[in-house]
Amino acid sequence: MTTPNELRLLPWSGPGDKPCYLSTDDPDSYMSRLADGIEAIQLGTASELLEEASEALDSQGTSLDDMRCLVKELTxxxxxxxxVATSRGHLWATCDPHESAY
Structure with a gap:
């Protein structure tokens, strides 16, 4: 949740790979929920790729081309x-420590 003067780093980039920010104090706004959903998808994709990477590293039959593709996806x-971590860490740093994060 952002404070009235706080900007939320969104989980996508704008033109020229520049960061995008959202200014709202409503965590239930359309854009806030959209950003939350995209963050969840991104974290899920990362989890799946980690599992795939572990399997590829354990396999002797993984080709160099497959490993390059996997490294690109992991990157x-x-x-x-x-x-996501930067955005959430920044938001946590601005929260009142006496308030519950949940």
Missing amino acids: GALQDVYR
Whole structure:
């Protein structure tokens, strides 16, 4: 939840890969819910890729091309997860420590 003067880093980039921000104090607004949903998808994708990477590393038959493709996908997922973590960490840092996070 953002405070009235706080901006939320959104889980997608704008033109030129520039960060996008949302200014709202309503966690139930359409854009807030959309951002929450996209963050959930991004985190789920990262989890699936981690499992796939573990399996590929355990397999002797994984080709170099397959590993390159997997590394590219993991890099994108890591960028998404980093953006989510940055956004959430920033929001937590601005919260009142006496308020419940849930």
